[in-house]
Amino acid sequence: MTEQSAKRPAQSEERRTDRELVYAARDGDMLAFDALFYRYRDGIYRLGLAITKDPSHAEEIAVDTFSRAYRALARLEPEGSLRPWLYRVAVNLSYNRRPRKGVILSPLEDSANDTFQSEERSPSVLAEQAELRRIVLAAVDTLGPKHRIVVVLHYMNGLNLAEIAQVVDCPIGTVKSRLHYALRRLRAHLSAHPEFGIEPMTLLMPSSRRMVAPAVEPLPGEPQ
Amino acid sequence: MRLFPVACRAAEQKMADLFTGELHIRERLELEAHADSCARCDAALRDLSTISVALDRAYAPLRQRGTLLSPARVRLAARVEPRPVATWWRVGFVGRLSEATMALGFAALVLGGSLDIAVKPEIIPAASAPSVIKDYMRTQPPYEETAYLRWLRFQLRAIGAAAVPAVRYPAGGQYDVEQVTIEDDWLNTAGPR
Numbered sequence: 325m326t327e328q329s330a331k332r333p334a335q336s337e338e339r340r341t342d343r344e345l346v347y348a349a350r351d352g353d354m355l356a357f358d359a360l361f362y363r364y365r366d367g368i369y370r371l372g373l374a375i376t377k378d379p380s381h382a383e384e385i386a387v388d389t390f391s392r393a394y395r396a397l398a399r400l401e402p403e404g405s406l407r408p409w410l411y412r413v414a415v416n417l418s419y420n421r422r423p424r425k426g427v428i429l430s431p432l433e434d435s436a437n438d439t440f441q442s443e444e445r446s447p448s449v450l451a452e453q454a455e456l457r458r459i460v461l462a463a464v465d466t467l468g469p470k471h472r473i474v475v476v477l478h479y480m481n482g483l484n485l486a487e488i489a490q491v492v493d494c495p496i497g498t499v500k501s502r503l504h505y506a507l508r509r510l511r512a513h514l515s516a517h518p519e520f521g522i523e524p525m526t527l528l529m530p531s532s533r534r535m536v537a538p539a540v541e542p543l544p545g546e547p548q
Numbered sequence: 549m550r551l552f553p554v555a556c557r558a559a560e561q562k563m564a565d566l567f568t569g570e571l572h573i574r575e576r577l578e579l580e581a582h583a584d585s586c587a588r589c590d591a592a593l594r595d596l597s598t599i600s601v602a603l604d605r606a607y608a609p610l611r612q613r614g615t616l617l618s619p620a621r622v623r624l625a626a627r628v629e630p631r632p633v634a635t636w637w638r639v640g641f642v643g644r645l646s647e648a649t650m651a652l653g654f655a656a657l658v659l660g661g662s663l664d665i666a667v668k669p670e671i672i673p674a675a676s677a678p679s680v681i682k683d684y685m686r687t688q689p690p691y692e693e694t695a696y697l698r699w700l701r702f703q704l705r706a707i708g709a710a711a712v713p714a715v716r717y718p719a720g721g722q723y724d725v726e727q728v729t730i731e732d733d734w735l736n737t738a739g740p741r
Contacts, residue, residue, distance in 0.1 A: 369615040374610060504560065
């Protein structure tokens with residue numbers, strides 16, 4: 325909806341790679357920079373919105389991110405996609421603008437958007453879905469910044485492990501372990517809500533009988 | 549101390565790959581086979597699948613949101629703004645020193661204005677005062693003809709000239725030199741009028 329109403333660059337610009345667009349923009353081709361902007365504008369806006377939960381902050385983050393890219397055109401050398409570089413800048417800017425503790429901002433759920441997209445559903449179903457979404461996002465907020473950003477980048481921005489590793493500047497194995505840790509924490513957190521049907525965690529229950537063996541030998545005649 | 553069998557630990561590590569879609573089909577089959585034989589890993593796999601789907605649905609409305617930002621706003625923000633130059637009086641110790649100096653100067657001005665200190669100016673006699681204008685006018689020839697002749701004679705005498713050349717003046721309206729007449733001046737511009 326928003327892409328249609330916004331001014332879009334020409335088709336030829338959309339077919340060019342990020343590297344070609346960066347080099348063209350470096351030579352003064354502003355249409356190339358506009359094409360880069362329209363290509364990643366919404367993703368960066370959503371990323372800022374997911375972290376800061378404030379649309380105005382998200383817009384400022386998008387503007388700041390692209391203005392930094394504009395200033396850094398002379399030294400940008402994207403090997404493939406420019407997305408990891410832009411997302412890294414956006415993540416850093418977003419965490420600088422995070423709301424302080426105790427400041428309650430409007431939740432991310434967009435009920436009007438939901439109503440618009442699913443008119444056939446009943447209000448009770450929509451309300452139930454909104455409640456589940458609120459619970460899940462609140463559980464994500466309980467994660468630490470390192471684990472939360474991995475979840476946001478994967479489940480909202482759709483980045484794979486390699487791209488997330490580029491954004492957060494760490495090895496892929498670290499991203500994998502962070503994602504797994506985040507999912508386990510979410511499982512522990514959401515198991516308190518019966519709506520999800522998640523069983524309470526029994527991670528520390530040993531599955532081997534050797535672990536429950538007593539340290540002291542049983543007395544003769546005592547049942548084992 | 550080992551809490552879980554090796555197979556369960558390996559299965560847990562593969563679960564993250566499963567949800568990111570980066571698990572090979574062979575490993576996925578191994579994971580499912582292990583989950584069939586292990587109730588704990590089966591529950592973990594089922595729960596993590598539920599959470600993964602819930603996260604996907606929770607972020608679905610956000611994935612459809614966008615913004616109407618235009619690149620013109622970026623260009624406006626990226627405009628190179630002049631850096632504020634730190635003036636020298638704002639820099640640390642020098643700033644404090646300049647403030648103290650200015651305060652002392654202002655205090656001295658106030659106190660000095662309140663004191664009646666009579667300072668008599670030194671009177672220079674007008675006769676002995678050097679005057680550049682007078683010297684200049686003295687070296688210039690006067691405009692009046694008689695005074696000019698007297699001035700010229702005086703100057704020649706001052707520089708030690710032997711004799712003053714006689715000055716010939718036009719008398720009776722006649723020039724003391726022969727007049728030149730241009731015959732072929734058909735515009736009649738060169739002749740005396």
